[in-house]
Amino acid sequence: xxxxxxxxxxxxxxxxxxxxxxxxxxxxxxxxxxxxxxxxxxxxxxxxxxxxxxxxxxxxxxxxxxxxxxxxxxxxxxxxxxxxxxxxxxxxxxxxxxxxxxxxxxxxxxxxxxxxxxxxxxxxxxxxxxxxxxxxxxxxxxxxxxxxxxxxxxxxxxxxxxxxxxxxxxxxxxxxxxxxxxxxxxxxxxxxxxxxxxxxxxxxxxxxxxxxxxxxxxxxxxxxxxxxxxxxxxxxxxxxxxxxxxxxxxxxxxxxxxxxxxxxxxxxxxxxxxxxxxxxxxxxxxxxxxxxxxxxxxxxxxxxxxx
Numbered sequence: 001x002x003x004x005x006x007x008x009x010x011x012x013x014x015x016x017x018x019x020x021x022x023x024x025x026x027x028x029x030x031x032x033x034x035x036x037x038x039x040x041x042x043x044x045x046x047x048x049x050x051x052x053x054x055x056x057x058x059x060x061x062x063x064x065x066x067x068x069x070x071x072x073x074x075x076x077x078x079x080x081x082x083x084x085x086x087x088x089x090x091x092x093x094x095x096x097x098x099x100x101x102x103x104x105x106x107x108x109x110x111x112x113x114x115x116x117x118x119x120x121x122x123x124x125x126x127x128x129x130x131x132x133x134x135x136x137x138x139x140x141x142x143x144x145x146x147x148x149x150x151x152x153x154x155x156x157x158x159x160x161x162x163x164x165x166x167x168x169x170x171x172x173x174x175x176x177x178x179x180x181x182x183x184x185x186x187x188x189x190x191x192x193x194x195x196x197x198x199x200x201x202x203x204x205x206x207x208x209x210x211x212x213x214x215x216x217x218x219x220x221x222x223x224x225x226x227x228x229x230x231x232x233x234x235x236x237x238x239x240x241x242x243x244x245x246x247x248x249x250x251x252x253x254x255x256x257x258x259x260x261x262x263x264x265x266x267x268x269x270x271x272x273x274x275x276x277x278x279x280x281x282x283x284x285x286x287x288x289x290x291x292x293x294x295x296x297x298x299x300x301x302x303x304x305x306x307x
């Protein structure tokens with residue numbers, strides 16, 4: 001019988017459960033669940049997980065524990081990122097989950113998160129000998145990894161995730177031109193280390209890691225009238241002009257218009273606007289020539305480590 005592995009990625013916005021077993025080439029997926037826990041909702045400014053978000057998180061972990069038991073996964077690893085590591089009651093959450101489920105949560109720092117994202121992206125097969133910049137937009141943090149298929153040249157995590165940016169700049173819908181300018185100015189200031197690190201590196205390729213990039217792809221393909229299932233693909237290549245078109249639509253959209261788009265899952269309706277603004281800012285600032293994405297991210301990186 002194959003040994004089953006359960007990996008949990010406990011992010012600021014979503015909790016993922018991936019159960020897989022070893023196959024001849026890599027892993028065979030048994031179960032993949034994504035729950036919109038929104039652990040950082042309402043509390044990121046104050047550095048707290050609110051009582052409501054705390055309860056949602058614990059209930060989701062109890063659900064995951066049940067699924068792990070049913071699928072008989074013998075190796076389990078749960079990794080928590082920005083919302084847990086940066087909040088005053090993150091340890092309380094860890095202890096509550098351990099008491100109610102027996103699952104021990106491992107809190108990783110931003111550099112460990114970037115390393116795992118790289119391993120996940122690499123396992124999708126999207127990397128080559130050409131240097132690329134990986135961008136992962138989470139709810140609490142954003143990771144950048146300058147790399148090729150062989151190694152990482154530079155990596156950094158910034159606590160400027162979509163949930164944080166939304167609370168700072170996206171209080172009205174549609175987002176105002178004034179707040180877009182404020183957001184861009186903020187990114188210019190916060191990402192100076194990135195710009196210095198990639199200077200003279202001739203980076204022309206940007207690879208998005210799952211999340212919002214999946215939504216961009218679904219929006220583009222759905223607009224073409226195509227049947228498109230993001231769960232059936234590992235990688236996707238954007239045309240820059242097509243991405244620019246949906247980014248323009250998003251920044252002009254109201255909440256109601258985004259809800260009405262079947263290609264935007266409920267989980268991303270509120271944060272996709274600032275995520276698209278971050279993506280657009282990086283593409284324009286670094287004069288990116290090729291934009292791609294992979295559905296693989298941190299959870300697949302954890303899986304790769306557990307071989």
